[in-house]
Amino acid sequence: MEQQKKSYRTAFIFLTVLFFLWGFITVLVDSLIPRLREVFTLSYFEAGMVQFAFFGAYFLLSIPAGWLLSKIGYKKGIVLGLFTMATGCLLFWPAASYRVFGVFMLGYFILAGGITILQVAANPYVTILGPASTASSRLNLSQAFNSLGTAIAPAIGALFILSDKVMTKDEIAFMTEAERVKYYASEAAAVQTPFVGIAIFIILIGLVFFFVNLPKVSDTEASNDYGVVLKNKNLIMGAFGIFFYVGAEVAIGSYMVNYFLSLNLPDVVRETPFMRTLAEWILSSGVTTSTDMAVVGVFVTFYWTGAMIGRFIGSYLTKIINPGTVLGVFAACAIGLVLISNLSTGLVAMWTLIAVGLFNSIMFPTIFSLALEGLGDNKPQGSGVLCTMIVGGAIIPPAFGFLTDSYGFSLALVLVMLCYGYIMFFGFKHKRAEIAV
Numbered sequence: 001m002e003q004q005k006k007s008y009r010t011a012f013i014f015l016t017v018l019f020f021l022w023g024f025i026t027v028l029v030d031s032l033i034p035r036l037r038e039v040f041t042l043s044y045f046e047a048g049m050v051q052f053a054f055f056g057a058y059f060l061l062s063i064p065a066g067w068l069l070s071k072i073g074y075k076k077g078i079v080l081g082l083f084t085m086a087t088g089c090l091l092f093w094p095a096a097s098y099r100v101f102g103v104f105m106l107g108y109f110i111l112a113g114g115i116t117i118l119q120v121a122a123n124p125y126v127t128i129l130g131p132a133s134t135a136s137s138r139l140n141l142s143q144a145f146n147s148l149g150t151a152i153a154p155a156i157g158a159l160f161i162l163s164d165k166v167m168t169k170d171e172i173a174f175m176t177e178a179e180r181v182k183y184y185a186s187e188a189a190a191v192q193t194p195f196v197g198i199a200i201f202i203i204l205i206g207l208v209f210f211f212v213n214l215p216k217v218s219d220t221e222a223s224n225d226y227g228v229v230l231k232n233k234n235l236i237m238g239a240f241g242i243f244f245y246v247g248a249e250v251a252i253g254s255y256m257v258n259y260f261l262s263l264n265l266p267d268v269v270r271e272t273p274f275m276r277t278l279a280e281w282i283l284s285s286g287v288t289t290s291t292d293m294a295v296v297g298v299f300v301t302f303y304w305t306g307a308m309i310g311r312f313i314g315s316y317l318t319k320i321i322n323p324g325t326v327l328g329v330f331a332a333c334a335i336g337l338v339l340i341s342n343l344s345t346g347l348v349a350m351w352t353l354i355a356v357g358l359f360n361s362i363m364f365p366t367i368f369s370l371a372l373e374g375l376g377d378n379k380p381q382g383s384g385v386l387c388t389m390i391v392g393g394a395i396i397p398p399a400f401g402f403l404t405d406s407y408g409f410s411l412a413l414v415l416v417m418l419c420y421g422y423i424m425f426f427g428f429k430h431k432r433a434e435i436a437v
Contacts, residue, residue, distance in 0.1 A: 008129045011214045012138065015122050015129075018078065019142045021205065022115045023149030025085070025198060026054070033223040053105055057112035057395035058119075058387055066121040066384020070377075075214045079382075082206035084114030089199035093192045119387050124379040127369045129215070135373075136323035139365035141315035147308030147361070151301075229381045234430070236385075238371020241426045243389040244419035245363045247396025248334075251416060252356060253304070256396050257297045259409050265350055266292035269299075272347065299350065303357035310361025318366060327366045327427030334359040334420045342413045363423060370430050 069077040088111025095104035126142050127135040175183065229235065260266075269275040270288070275397075282298040317326050334356050341352040368386055375382045396419065403412035 003251070008215055010140070010212075012126065012129050014209065014212060014214070015078075015126055016142045016145050018082075018118055018122050019146040020149040021202070022085075022118055023146035024153045025089075025149075026115065027113070027153035028194070028198075052394060053109045054112045054196045055391055057109055057116050058389040059394075061113050061116045062120055062387035062390075063381075063384040065387070066381045068117075068191045068381035069121055069383075073427050074121050075209065077117060078125075079206050079209050081114045081117030082202050082209065084117060085111050086114075086199045086202040086206065088112070088114060089195045089202065090194040090209050096192050103213060111294070114314075115211040116387060119390075120380065120383045122327075123365075123368050123387075124372055124383040127372055128379065130371065134319055136326075136362075136366045136369040137315050137319035139369045140146060140318055140362050143365040144308060144311030144315060144361075147304070147311055151305055151308050189421050229378050229385060232375065232382070234373065235375065237426050237429070238367050239385050239389045241367040241371065241423050242364065242386050243392035245360070245367060245392070246390050246395070247392035248416045249307075249360050249363075250393040251397040251400040251412075253300065255400060255404065255409075255412075256300050256303060256353065257293060259353065260296035260299070260350060261292060263345060263349055265346070266295045268346055268350075269295050275347065296350075299354060303354050306357030307357065307361045310358040311365070314362030314366070316376050318362065323366050323370060323415035324427045324430035327361060327370070327430070328424050329427075330359040330362055331420045331424035331427055335417050335424065338413055338417050338420070342410055351397065367423065367426065370426075 065077070068080075072080070088107045089107070090108065091107025094100070095107055122142075126139050130138060135411055150264060150314065178235065269279055279295055279298055314326065314330075337352045337356050337359070341349045344352070368383075371386055372379050372382050396415070400412045400415055
């Protein structure tokens with residue numbers, strides 16, 4: 001028994017490294033967009049298609065990944081996911097060298113496909129490396145390191161990918177042919193160097209997983225009968241929870257800067273000593289010379305950092321309190337904060353919306369682990385269904401944007417509150433179901 005605990009602990013540590021890795025890479029790619037617009041001479045719409053490639057991979061590949069995992073097992077699935085990610089990163093080299101946007105999109109889709117396989121494999125694997133009663137706690141802890149990766153990535157991206165000035169099209173037009181060739185070569189290198197380095201690191205991690213002994217958690221092959229899996233009411237409810245959670249989180253994160261600008265917060269930040277000091281601590285230049293977008297944009301960092309802190313706290317809370325209760329309470333707090341922000345102005349409106357990140361923290365891992373309960377050997381298929389619903393991040397934000405364009409932020413924020421309302425319902429319903437059992 002002690003040997004099994006040690007084996008589970010080792011596997012958990014290795015898996016947590018993966019959570020950090022895919023969180024880091026997912027956000028690091030965001031740093032590429034300013035570069036890509038110049039390297040490939042893209043419109044904003046074309047640059048925005050990068051995110052559609054990411055969510056498209058989840059939508060198209062999650063269920064096939066679940067089927068594949070039931071055939072080859074979690075360990076081989078993790079190794080396959082890692083080598084798929086490395087292949088995607090390596091494709092950035094020819095894409096940047098030859099400035100072919102289609103090759104980059106293919107590379108990013110393959111990279112996202114590898115992350116999808118890892119998500120489908122690693123999330124359920126963490127839940128079964130120990131007692132079912134602490135599954136939510138383990139997944140929250142692993143996801144906390146995923147958030148650590150997302151928090152570090154922007155700084156690394158700024159240091160290595162966005163460290164030098166990105167020329168405008170007009171500036172490039174005034175260059176001589178030799179200067180232009182030299183500039184494009186340096187732009188390509190700015191993309192190639194970090195991602196080739198990441199590819200090498202991923203390959204090394206893949207080799208470690210190939211040779212390390214991971215505990216075998218099941219000897220029975222799943223049926224791969226999705227008809228049976230889809231009849232599980234708890235799984236389907238959890239799948240919609242994932243859909244609404246990802247949609248709400250991405251919508252708030254994507255439109256937060258625009259929301260702050262609509263509230264005329266840049267001037268408030270400049271005129272408030274504490275806020276001014278905080279902004280200048282993060283910004284490389286002062287708030288006086290920085291654009292309005294930069295002045296309020298730095299505070300989005302606190303939204304994502306809150307998610308990281310909350311997951312470490314949530315790992316403990318879901319260990320000592322019914323996870324359904326924690327989920328329901330956190331969702332209720334998120335609704336309250338969005339409502340306060342919607343009904344207020346100034347710094348109150350700003351910080352209450354930022355604070356939503358803290359309560360977002362435990363939602364994905366807790367919904368995921370609760371939705372997989374009772375699936376047994378069909379957890380890979382259940383994980384595939386849940387990861388497919390991450391597509392909410394591609395559907396809710398455009399709906400939020402449409403409501404904002406048509407009726408303003410006040411109504412759009414109601415959509416977010418409805419998303420959290422469903423999550424609160426799922427959490428408290430799951431808690432009642434456990435009590436009934």
